[in-house]
Structures are given as structure tokens and as C-alpha cells.
Amino acid sequence: MALPALGLDPWSLLGLFLFQLLLLLLPTTTTGSSGQDPVPRVKYYAGDGRRVLSLFHQKNLRDFDTLLLSGDGDTLYVGAREAILALNIQDPGVPKLKNMISWPASDRKKSDCVFKRKSNETECFNFIRVLVSFNATHLYACGTFAFSPACTFIEHQNSYLKPILEDKVMEGKGQSPFDPAHKHTAVFVDGMLYSGTMNNFLGSEPILIRTLGPQPVLKTDNFLRWLQRKNLSPTQHRPGPLPPSPGDLAIPSAPISMGPENDVGGEKVLQKKWTTFLKAPLLCAQPGQLPFNVIRHAVLLPVCPGPEMSGVSRAWQISGTRSSAVCAFSLKDINRVFEGKYKALNKETSRWTTHEVPDDISPRPGSCSVSPSSDKALTFMKDHFLMDEQVVGTPLLVKSGVEYTQLAVETAQGLDGHSYLVMYLGTTTGSLHKAVVSRDSRAYLVEEIQLFPDLEPVRNLLLAPTQGALFAGFSGGVVRVPRANCSVYESCVDCVLARDPHCAWDPESGICRLLPASIPKSWRQDMEKGNPEWACVNGPRGRSFRPKSRPQIIKEVLAIPNSILELPCPRLSALASYHWSHGTATVLGASSMVFNGSLLLLLQDGVGGLYQCWATENGFSYPVVSYWVDSQGQPRALDPELAGIPRERVEDSLTMFGGGAALAAQRSYWPHFLTITVLLALVLSGALILLLLSRLGALRARGKVQGCGALPPGEKAPLSREQHLQLPKECRTSASDVDADSNHLGTEVA
Template identity: 30%
Template sequence: MASASSSSRAVMLWLLPLATLTAIDANTHAQREARLKLSQQELKNGSAVYWRGGTSGGFQVLLLDEDRGRLLIGGKDHIYMLRSDSVDLPLSTVSWTADPSAVRHCLTIGKSFHDDCANFVRLLQSLNDTHIYACGTGAFRPQCAILSIQNKEALSLLPHTITSGLGKCPYSPKEPFTARLNDGEVYAGTSVDFMGTHAAIFRTSVGAPGRHLRTEAYDRNWLNVPEFVASVAIADTHNSDDDKIYFFFREAAVEAQQWDKRIYSRVARVCKNDVGGRRSLINRWTTFLKARLVCSVPGPSGVHTHFNRLEDVFVLKTKERQNPVLYGLFTTSSALFGGSAVCAFSMASIRAAFNGPYAHRDGPDHRWFEYKGRIPYPRPGACPSKTYDALHESTRDFPDEVVSFMRQHQLMWEAVLPVGGRPMFTRVNASHLLTSLVVDRPDIGDGTTVVLFLGTDDGKVLKVVTSETEEIVLEELHVFQSGAAIRSMKISSKKVRR
């Protein structure tokens, strides 16, 4: 499933069977042209079904529920529910507009009536089999509500559930953000003001909007002008007290020199059972840590070509729920060349970075070093859990020295390197940049082959097969005639494996 940007006003569902793999030279990773190219008209006449959502458009978010055969689409002032196997007509449509007073205020601060001053739905998450949690920008006054699904086909908004969306949804429809609903709590990386100049990672409750936890405000060592990409809940051990929420984003690097505007990609994590500190870090995370994600091509003399801007993340589940494989799509901000790359990361390497040394800023020139001093107990950033610590049942029980250490040491010293030490797929100096990513692993027995579906900024989808020794561009599909960038995709694993 792919969606265009808000200007395209089109949603498309298609079936992409796995092609037969053909052996190629195992020693080459040279960039190749696609073996099969399909134009937008050929695709439309063949396997693709298109649905256009009237005049509202503004599609922002997709929620695919394969078990119940439904697809929800959040747009401008509307939420649509369709059958996942036939998207030609919506089963049900809900109108959810912004409050008129919010629209008037939005216009007075200089925003556009068509592009900003409406309720752009940015978050759709399942609460249970019959209820959906939704959040929208509300004409720069974020709001959230619960949707009810009756008789599997009737979608309705419950007006009495409408609450403030602060800390759950951004003010702007254009602002990058991420949110994840888990056990009745919303974990979100989003802005905290309508100007979009400050952002934080929040945890708020669906049932109790006043309760929240967040990163420290106005401290760039925690977050430094972040642009959020994705978030996911991952179990750490078989003990649920160790469960964590991971956030992926890019930000201005605090490690760089004062005038260096370098951008780094990050993975951060917080413990689900974090409740803040008792005397310090009250209503603040006491377990927030972040590390750098590196996706680079090794070069001569130790010089690396870095793809520094994280654009998308896909989590591929494995038989062990604690150890999914994380795939990141990166681009480069280099002025010398343009390109995109896909890197795979193991949870083992991510956990190793968070279990490794902390970064420390000290000295007369305030440079960053590896921290080699005494580390307090329990280890800062660890969850209160009997797995590692039987003495502390809550983060409010942590010793003051642990909380004090966490106020100054959010950054890990060692970066997270990709599987194999290099990208699994690159696209350099092409006519397009890659913008979105979904991944499937075919059942062919070798355990290393994966299929990448890569959206581009000119409305195409590339289907790429990669393994430890091969990369083959099988198909290039021209999805959108207008050439709008593909910003979001969902994959139907059930249909792919038919």
C-alpha cells in the first residue's frame, strides 16, 4: 500500500508477487536498471486498483488491519475506511473538522486556509477490535478522539471522546513526527509549540490526558532540533518490565563543533515503566538514552561516504520477538553528490551501543569524550526490573546519583553500525531519491534474501531483491502520473505470499 503526498490526492493498493530469482555475479554490487518497467497507465490497467478520495485529499496516515480486512486512511477533515482487498470505494467515511475558533486563530497567525487551517489526521492506531484512536492537527490546535467500528463496516466518531492532542500530534500537517499507541499510552515525538521550534518525546495516557512524561525542555543535549521518523515497541527480555519504546530521528549533532551544522541519525529508547524521578527529573524521562545510527560506504584510507539523513524505518519481525531486524532508509545531505542507501541493523548491535560507554562533555573547550569515570548502580538507562536489579521497583526509587548522572549523560559514545558494515543497497546520482521503505523476507530457505520495496520522490516504487552477495532491481513501477513523492507505504504480507 502506498500513499502520495497531500498534493497527489491518490491512494493505491497493488499485489506484487515475488519474482523468480536469477543468479548474477556474486562479486558485483553495480547499480543496474530495472529488469521490468511499468508505466502508470500499464500498472493501472493491470494489477493496481486506484481510489481517489474526492476533494478533501491531504492523505497523511494509513492503518492496515489485515486480520479484519480493513484499511483506514486519515486525510484532511476526513477519515475513510475501506476493504483492504478492494479499495475502489470506501465502506464508511467520517467527517472530522477543526473547531471554527481554531480555524479563525490559524488564519490570524498567517497560515493558509487550504494547506494548514484544517484538521489533518496524522495518527490512527487500533485500541481494540472495534475502536480506533485518532489524532489530527485541528487547524494548529491538535485534537484526539476515539472512533467506533460497528458491524465491521460502519465508522463513527465519538464526540464525547474529543480531547486535546498536545504531546500526541503536531500542530502542522507538514511537520515530521512519530507516535505509537502501546498499552493505552501514546508515545510520541512531536513539537511542543505552534511555531514548531521545540520538540520533545512524550508519553501521555489515552484515558488521563493530564498525566505525561517528556524529555527535558530547552536542553539541546537531550534533543537538538529533531526530525522524527519512526517509533516502535520492542521487548528486551522475557520480563515485560524490561520492555522499551525505540524512537528514530535525525538531529543537529551536539558532538560537532560550534559552527558545524552536521546532521546525525539517531536511535533513542525509553523504558515503558519509567515514571520519572522523585526529587529530580520529575515528569521527565529517567531512562532516556540515544545513540548514533551509521549508514556509510567504507572507502580508501578509512574515508567513509556517510548517508546521514534517516528518512524511513521498517521493522521486520523474526521468530524471536526480542530480535527483529531494523531497516533504515538514508539519504545524504552532501553538496558533492546525491544518493540514497538502505542499511540493516540488528538489535544485538543496538543493545551493545546502549550497554557500552557513555559520551561525556568536559574540559575547557567542552569537547566530547568517552566517559571513563565510575558508573552508578543501577546502570543509568536500565529499567527498574528484577532481571538486573532486585532493589528498585520504580524509577522514583533510583538513587539521586543515578538520576543526576542521567541528567548529563543521554548520549552513548559508540555508534550503531549496520549489518555487514555497509549498506545493503545504494542509489547514487540517480534521477530520484528514495523516500520510503517496506521489506519482505521470502520463504526460500537461505535466510539472507530480502525484498525491498522503495518509494521515490518522483512517484515510483522499486522492487529490489538483495542477499549477502546480490542486489537485483526487479521492477520499477510508475505509481503516480503526477510524480508526487511516495511518503508512506504498507505491505500486505498475506497477499505477497499468495
């Protein structure tokens, strides 16, 4: 009789009951990111149509490890496994293959490699490890060559590669590693190649070597026994650029070494060895934290007034997690440290001590000089190759739970006239982070892009500025990544909040656009604050002006009475916090709840109207999506304040289930509801059983008196009031302890 009075059929009543269960069991809060760790504002998974990538791959080719850009920026040379490719990258989209030459290891070298117990399926090949432009007509390449490093010159004409002649292949020991898994580095400066790699088959002899060019070949001396496998460091040669790091640096506070270009070796001491080899610790740490002491990659930052060195560092593993940092070091500080005092190891006490330069040694050990240094200066340097001071860097970006492998940097000028440093960071899981360094030297992450379908490391990153793209190499090919995708920001608010220096809002076309060389004055951007309150207003702008947020479009939803609706809220930014409002009220009623960002609404009388999902980011709140909810057969009058806003009818039903109606075709929550109902029934049954057991125990306890046992054996309970059981004297209770209902009131005994 109650159902007709309520106006609900059994299905509607069940829906109301299940909705109340959801209110009790499901979480109702959604918040944005918190903490000091930077979070990518937007994340794109592999294959996401919003961030279109172009993949070049070639059948039967693997390990696209080495990338080189031609002088005109139109051709990308790629060193793959046993092949070198020339790709045309002039046009947007997938790079086109110009031509390809093969450079396999010889059959004899492969047989020797297998004989040395190396795999003929994964290791005994020629992996290209060095690929540099030697001059206008030749490239210089080196490879592992089946654990027998080899190098060769490659002639090219109009970026077309000519085949490699076998008699032009020479030994590449010291320039390329034996093992493709070994770390390595190489940079070509002033006609000379500087390499850092392993100099033997076992990978136990690290070496820093200078080859090619007019100067004699120089390498590190064998006395540097402490320079172990993981202690390879980048060598800086005045005045050339700093090469990338060959790999991990594992001594406390990762070192950097220096070696001038005019070093010709010693005459008696350190013949054909570096006479200017010095090292200094690089210190990069946050206050109160362990230093980042493993360098993965290093580049020169294009900043003014002078260049700075930036390195991708990784900290030691702590409690099963890893952290990465991008640290900047000033070359002025580096030069100052190399001009300071020296350290020496006391072999008796195994302690480091500080030493000044002796007065009778000139020129200074390790310094640039026209004539060769004296034997006394070289002997001093052999025992004092470590500098006393540390080069202290500035952490630009610190990120936990991520291991960065590669770094590429560029500068981009914003509408405010300032240049901003943009960093592209590859990870061990195949992701790319785009970071921007603000004017206060703090970096924030604009986006994260999953480059590859499989979780594998980014092996190389190369910027092509004239093409406006970034190229990433991995095992299966080369991915072309546009350095910005401004069109993904569909509103001025979203475009400004992104704080991408490559993007600005064009109010005339209503599109977030890539900044051209000549930027119109009407375009909007706020790199300093990222605040749309003044950047997205019409007419004269001022930071004190606060515009009224109105929805750009309203989605109309017609729903079945007594049904449950799901109103989705798109997450445009991971940095924002989200909340829902109903009309002018910011607090939702009892007939609604938030689950996974969506609003679940039980449509009853009075719950229709305007529902908006709001995002609050950087102190600015704006509506992400707006719904006008009407009940079928009972349309609501339009709010006059919403006049003039475009409407969009939502054709696909958002109804989860309705009164007496069939389940929604789009999405059904019945399995979840039934599961929750069964679980709740089990919980209530268990609670009821526990309650009955506890009540039964209490009744049994009341039937006993403290100190009294059970009835004596053989005695029976009285059959009538006259035939009552005579209790022992010590177990009789006082008459004052029993009330009128024969309830026990106390424990006093007669």
C-alpha cells in the same frame, strides 16, 4: 546513363545515399547497464498496461496520508484531510468504500489559524497524523486541527466507523504536530502511545512523549536543547517494536534513543520526564564514502533468529546529487552499545570525553529498574545521555540520484527453501522500487513502478499480506499495487532472470506464475544464480548442462527490394546488453546498422534471411526477437534448422522507403534524412570555402620572396617578356633556386 546500368531509379539511389549517411552519422552501439549502482531491471511508467494498478479516490477529499490495516486484514482505514475512511480490500481491484466520517477543524480554530497568518486554503484544516487501533472496538486518531492538535477515540463495529462526538475531542499537543508539514511519528505498544513530534506552534520544541495507558505521561526534558527540529529520532521501548522515524536526523551519524516501558519519572529530579533517555549514533557508510546520516523511515525486519532494525537513510547533498541507502542494524548491537560507556561534553573545551559509570551509582543510569533511580544517578544521566560507541550498520542497498521516503518489508520463501527479504521503497517522485536482498546481503532491484501521474512523494506504504498487495497513499488517493506481476514475464528465460521470489515458471502451462502456498516440484526458479541455462531445460536438470537457444517464434517480413527496413528489438531488461546477428554471423554487413536498438537494413541481394536480436544478461545469451526477411518476388528457401518453429507474418510494413515506391505509411524518416542532408551540405560547403581560402593564401605567399615587399608605387607589371620588371639586387633569387617550370625552390638571395 549510369542509373539504368545500376538498376536503380533516382529514389532508390537517394535512399542508398541517405543510408550511407546514416552509417556515418548515427551511433551504432547499444550496451547494457554498468557500474555498481543498482538499476531496476524493468521500469513501468504510469498507466502501463503491463503493471495494472488500482486507484481509489473520493471527490472533494485530499491528502491520504495515514494508513491502518484492520486486525483481520480485510479493511483499510485511511486518514485523509478532515475525514477518516474505511475501505473494503477483500476483493482484487479498486478498494470499495465501506463508510466515511468527517472530522473537520472547528470554525473557531480555523479563524484563529488564519489570524496567525496561516493559509485557509492549504494549512488551516485537520490533517490526520495518528491513526492506531486502540482495542477491538475503538480506534485512536489525532490531527493538526488547524494548528491546534486534537485527538479522539473512534468507535467502530464490524469495521464501520461511527461519527465523532464533539465532546469526545481532547487536546492532542505532543501527539500530533501543529503544522502539517512538520515531521512526526507514533507507535502504539501495550496500550500506550509513543509519539515524536513538535510541541509548539513555531515548530521549535521537539518532544518524545508517552501517553495513554496506566503509566504516567512522560516527555523529554527541556535540557536537551541540542535536540533540534531535524534531530528528532525514533525511541525504542523495551520490549516493544521500533517505531518509524519522525523525519530527518541531521547530527553526524544519526542517533537512536532508548526508553524502557517501566520508566515512571523521577521523584525530585526529572519529575514527569524520561529518566532512561539515552542516545547512540547509528553509522551506515560504504568504505571511503560519507555516512548516510539522515533517517527518513525505520522498520523492524522479520528475520531469524532475532529482529533487526532497518532504516531508509539519505546522505547530505553533494555536487547537486543525492544518494539513498537502506541500512540494517542488529538489535543485539544496539543493546550492547547502550550497555557501554558514556560520553560527556566538556563545556570549557567543547570536546566530548568518555566516562565510565561511577562505582557508587546503582542501578546503572538509564537501565531498567524496579524502583526509581536515585537523584545522583539521574543527575549523572542528564550530563551523560550520549553513548560512547557507535552502532555500525550494514548497507543493504545504496542508490544514487534517488530519495527514498517510505519503506515496507516482508519475507518470501523461494523454491530453494531459503527466505528472502523483499523491500518496497517509495521515492520523492512517486516511484516504487521493489528490491530483493540476496543471501550475500546485497540487494538488487526487480522493478520500478511509477505510481502517480504527477511527480509527488509517496506519503505512506502499507503491506497487506493476506491480500498480496501493497497500498500507497498520496495527495489524490490510495493506490493498490499487487506485490508481483509474474505474467509480464512471457518466457521461462525472462521469468528466471527476473529473480523475483514471488514468481516461478510453470512448464506445464508455459506461464510465469505467482507462487502458491503449496508449490509443485516441476516449477522452475533460480534465486541463487538467476541462470536459465539449467532452470529452463526439459528433463533432468544440472548446472553443467547448456541448452541450445532457439527462437520461440519467427516473424516473417516481406520487403520491397532496395528499401530500408526497421526491425525493432524489445528491451525486456535494463540489465542486459543487446546485439544483432545475421544467420550464423555475429557481425553485420555494410548494408545494416543499429539505431536505438532497432536494426536498419538496406534490402539488397543477399541480405535477407534470419536476423535475431540477442540479449546477454547474467552471463546468459538468448534471442529476444527473430525475423525472417524476404524480398518480394524473391523468397528465400527456409533453413532446415528452423523447422518446427512457429511463424508469424508481420502485416504492418516495416519499410521506411523503397525504390521508386511511395513512402511507408507507418513511419517515415524523410524529415530526418532531409535534415541530415541539409546539414551535411552546409558542412561540406563550409569545408570547401575554407579549403579555397587556404589555397588562395598559399598562392599569394608563393608570389612573394622573403624580405621583398609589393611593387613600388607607380610601376606597372610587364606587358611582355621583353619588358620585364628589374628587381632590386637584394631581392633577386639564384638561378639554381628556380626549376624548369619557374617554380621557386629556395630562399637563397643573390
